[in-house]
Structure formats: C-alpha cells, structure tokens
Amino acid sequence: MFKIGVVGAGHLGKIHLKILQNAPFVNLIGFFDNDLAVRANVKKDFNIRSFDSYQEMIKESDIIDIVTPTLSHYSCAKEALKANKHVFIEKPVTHTIDEVKKLITLAQITNKKVQVGHVERFNPAFTEAQKLILHPRFIEVHRLAQFNSRGTDVSVIHDLMIHDLDIVLHVVKSPVKSINASGVSVLSNTPDIANARIEFINGCVANITSSRMSLNNVRKSRFFQKNAYVSVDFLNRSHEFIRLDSNKIPTDKALISNSNFQPNESVMIQTESSSKVNPIEEELKSFINSIESNNNPIVDLKSAQMALQLTTDIMEQITMGQN
Numbered sequence: 001m002f003k004i005g006v007v008g009a010g011h012l013g014k015i016h017l018k019i020l021q022n023a024p025f026v027n028l029i030g031f032f033d034n035d036l037a038v039r040a041n042v043k044k045d046f047n048i049r050s051f052d053s054y055q056e057m058i059k060e061s062d063i064i065d066i067v068t069p070t071l072s073h074y075s076c077a078k079e080a081l082k083a084n085k086h087v088f089i090e091k092p093v094t095h096t097i098d099e100v101k102k103l104i105t106l107a108q109i110t111n112k113k114v115q116v117g118h119v120e121r122f123n124p125a126f127t128e129a130q131k132l133i134l135h136p137r138f139i140e141v142h143r144l145a146q147f148n149s150r151g152t153d154v155s156v157i158h159d160l161m162i163h164d165l166d167i168v169l170h171v172v173k174s175p176v177k178s179i180n181a182s183g184v185s186v187l188s189n190t191p192d193i194a195n196a197r198i199e200f201i202n203g204c205v206a207n208i209t210s211s212r213m214s215l216n217n218v219r220k221s222r223f224f225q226k227n228a229y230v231s232v233d234f235l236n237r238s239h240e241f242i243r244l245d246s247n248k249i250p251t252d253k254a255l256i257s258n259s260n261f262q263p264n265e266s267v268m269i270q271t272e273s274s275s276k277v278n279p280i281e282e283e284l285k286s287f288i289n290s291i292e293s294n295n296n297p298i299v300d301l302k303s304a305q306m307a308l309q310l311t312t313d314i315m316e317q318i319t320m321g322q323n
Contacts, residue, residue, distance in 0.1 A: 008068035115297035116304035124274030144214035155190035161210035
C-alpha cells in the first residue's frame with residue numbers, strides 16, 4: 001500500500017487528513033505544516049505523526065498531497081517530483097502558467113503521476129449527468145457563496161469560478177474563440193463577483209457567474225443541447241434531465257396546445273439525487289488507482305493548465321477593463 005504524506009494542515013488540509021486517516025486504499029504516514037502551532041494542534045486532534053520538516057516527510061512517502069496556499073504549490077511539487085514522488089495538488093495547480101509548464105516537463109522526466117484537485121469532476125451529480133451531456137450549445141453557470149475571509153488571498157475567479165471553467169472545458173472540448181468578462185472588488189483587493197461569457201470555436205457559448213458576496217450558497221450548471229436540457233446541482237448533488245420523448249404522447253391538453261411539439265412528441269423529465277459519496281475521497285481514490293494501473297489521472301496537469309490559462313485570461317480582461 002502506498003504511503004502518503006500531507007503538506008498543509010489548514011481548513012482543506014484537515015479535511016484531507018480526516019479522509020486519508022480512515023482510507024483503506026492508502027497509508028497516511030503523517031503531515032507537515034510550516035506553522036508550529038498548527039502542527040501541535042493537528043497532531044493532538046488527529047493523533048497522527050507531525051513531521052519536523054517537509055524534506056523528512058518526502059523521504060518516507062510514496063505520494064505527497066499538497067494542500068498549501070497556491071503560491072507554494074510549485075515549490076512543494078517541484079521538490080517532491082525531484083525526489084521521485086507522485087503528487088496530488090489542490091487547485092489552482094500553480095500561481096502562474098510558466099510554473100505549471102515546468103511541472104509538466106518535470107513530471108515527464110521523472111515519470112511520476114500528478115493529479116490536480118478539481119473536485120467537482122468527482123461530484124456524484126456530475127459524474128452521472130455528464131453521461132447525458134452531448135454537444136452542449138449553451139451553458140449557464142451560477143456559483144454563489146456567502147462571504148468568507150478564507151480564500152480572499154486570490155480572486156473569486158481563481159477561488160470559485162475555476163471549478164466551473166474546468167467543467168466547461170471538459171464537456172465542450174473546443175478551443176476558446178472569445179471572452180467577455182467583468183468583475184467587481186467589494187470587500188477584498190481582488191474581484192469578489194465576476195461574470196464571463198466564453199464563446200468556443202465549435203459555437204458553444206458559456207455564461208458563468210461567480211460570487212462570494214451572496215446571501216445563499218448556489219452551485220448550479222445548466223447545459224442546453226439539441227432536444228435536451230441537463231441541470232446539475234453540485235451543492236445538493238442532484239441532476240435533472242429534460243428531453244423530447246417521441247415514444248410518449250402528452251396527455252395534458254394545455255401542454256399540447258401551448259407548445260411547438262408535434263403530436264407524437266412529449267417532454268420527459270428525469271430527476272435523480274446522487275449517492276452521498278465524498279468527492280474529495282473519490283478524487284484521492286481515483287489518483288491512487290491511476291498510479292496502481294499506470295493510467296493518466298482524470299485531472300492531469302495539462303487539464304489543470306487549460307483551466308488556469310482560461311482563469312488567467314479572464315482575470316486579465318477584468319483588470320484591463322478596470323484601468
């Protein structure tokens with residue numbers, strides 16, 4: 001069984017530690033955090049080994065799980081890869097595009113697996129709904145969150161919108177043609193609410209809104225395609241599929257008279273709540289499986305680079321618009 005060490009024991013790092021501590025698919029050997037007080041408290045609360053240095057933990061690990069602030073992702077991953085360790089990195093993968101490009105090269109040289117924590121790919125609502133998403137023509141996304149000072153070291157684009165940019169890129173599978181974006185800084189030094197309208201070369205358009213200034217939490221994406229509509233609720237882990245069903249005839253006279261459907265067509269609605277699996281546990285399990293089977297991770301460095309590039313392009317356009 002692979003031995004894994006976690007670097008970074010903040011809010012998300014503790015979630016990773018809790019999952020890995022009880023995981024049957026990997027052996028958690030301990031963690032490291034630069035903050036001595038954090039190390040002491042987490043060691044006590046979780047009753048797991050606290051390493052005195054990152055280098056010491058690397059030596060005893062097969063896999064390094066990086067859950068540190070984004071600015072340190074590159075240096076942590078670089079050191080682990082140079083020591084021939086597999087690496088899991090939370091999103092965003094790195095602070096700059098140049099850094100992720102260097103990691104791609106280093107991972108190829110060392111022949112080690114690297115997966116990036118775009119966790120919504122493993123949300124059970126999406127894993128089921130993506131089977132129904134075929135050639136979307138328009139995508140509407142709302143990811144709204146109540147204000148939390150944690151995470152305001154980066155913009156809402158890097159903190160929240162990047163989840164949906166990864167999902168959209170994954171389902172559209174087409175180069176970006178144009179971007180129109182705007183954003184407003186309210187309580188932090190970077191945009192707290194932003195909107196991006198992205199047009200792809202294949203004709204699909206995605207309209208994405210992200211906010212950390214909302215009264216309620218919302219994480220919904222709607223995918224419109226020929227004769228069908230798929231709605232994914234990432235927060236409540238459910239999805240809805242609405243399509244024309246030529247095998248059924250509507251019995252509601254109002255539906256027939258007020259619609260443009262032919263008499264032999266009707267609307268079929270399928271709503272499904274997904275299982276209560278933990279997406280973070282699923283992505284970590286998936287990463288271990290990719291190492292064991294020598295397959296490419298579901299969210300590899302190149303996928304993460306595409307999401308980061310789009311995030312960077314959106315942020316640059318917002319910045320230019322504010323000047």
